[in-house]
Amino acid sequence: MNDVNWSKKEKEAAREAFDKAYKREIESLVEEVRQKVANISEIDEVWQLHDFLSAKRHEIDGKYDYSYSALIFVFSQLLKEGWLTLDELQVLERDKLAKISALTRM
């Protein structure tokens, strides 16, 4: 699926949902980091925090791929992880929603 399958309205809604999910996930990550830092008691735990952030960055960089060929998979993943709801994607065409829904059940 490439970008000719996406209407202007869908593209705008997709970008908005994508950015919203990213913002939510990062805010949650910042909160998690804040708690981890607050609970550091052993000196090597600061490097555990660094390892945690390295892993999260790798995971998040890989997951948030805004290309129209990947977006159906990206959205299904974000739904599964709770960063988006199906309601927030309602503006997408019925066939795209069906694909996304089907993928979330896999």
Added chain:
Amino acid sequence: MNDVNWSKKEKEAAREAFDKAYKREIESLVEEVRQKVANISEIDEVWQLHDFLSAKRHEIDGKYDYSYSALIFVFSQLLKEGWLTLDELQVLERDKLAKISALTRM
């Protein structure tokens, strides 16, 4: 300079001073990280924090080299940066202290 130049008493004092400096620097780093996390307002700042930790880890890993051939340089660096005081190294032999002191002025 290798380990035959270090008496048992000097080795013990050196290890203690080295560990003390490391602990101080890490505690200061944790405090700095805590402040940075508290002040995150833009979503990309969490990756700036990760970059900061990567750089610090690289710097600290490189600096804390506990080998007797490096220790004179390591201590002079730690003195320059304020993680140790000359008083805390007084148990070392006079010639080692003189070398360390001279290096701090370079």
